[in-house]
Amino acid sequence: MGKTTHLIKLSAGTESVDSLMDWQGMRRAQTEDGLPRHVTRMWPRREQEVLNGGSIYWVIKGLIQCRQRILRLDPVTGADGINRCALVLNPEITRTAAAPKRAFQGWRYLAVADAPPDLPGNRAEEDPLPPELAGALAEIGVL
Template sequence: MTRVAIGCSDYPALEARIAAHAAGGEIRFPTRFRPKRADELIGGKLHFIVKHMLVARAEILRFDDRSDGRVDIVCVAQLECLHPQPRRAHQGWRYLNDADAPKDVDNASGVGELPPDLYRELAELSLI
């Protein structure tokens, strides 16, 4: 599942927002409607788009109904950095096939420790 990280200018801004809104190791993202494939999404990942690039993801724990009729997507409040992958912005969320999901960053090589802007530029040049 993909979601645009509105108002986040880069990966560190998204990471700071997640940390600021986390409660008990979880973070909630409100949405208007429960996904039809909600059962198969539990244990899957919510991918975040920042500046037209998939940059991070968090594990989906469950979907909780709210008293106002909306639904919370409840995720683990820890981001996994990804190889940036171009993605068009959209409203709300979209399903993402496993085959289209970006790969994890290989931290053993040290590439994952690069500053996010430099990492994105190198990925756009197909150098990493």
């Protein structure tokens, strides 16, 4: 089996993991087969590594808070005629340990070793901490 790499992306306009889930539940955020997707301008050059078990880690309110497995990459042509990449995602969202992340443009590669761990099953359903508190705790290594 080959190398795996992840992507990391700001979830612009998202207030929480729940609001990300609500957005992805809308028809316009889905593929024809009903899977959630995120359309991006750039196609990952490390496509095989991303498709070898990679996930997209979502940054919400300055914190990495969750991830979704990337199932496939679909070509998409916008109304403007520009070719783009649709990251087709597993509908299951996995909450992760909160990890602070400064704002950045587009998506970036995220090494497996640098990805925050998934929350244990018994913590995944807990009410999330306010982003400011979670960020402060993550910065000092408590979360």
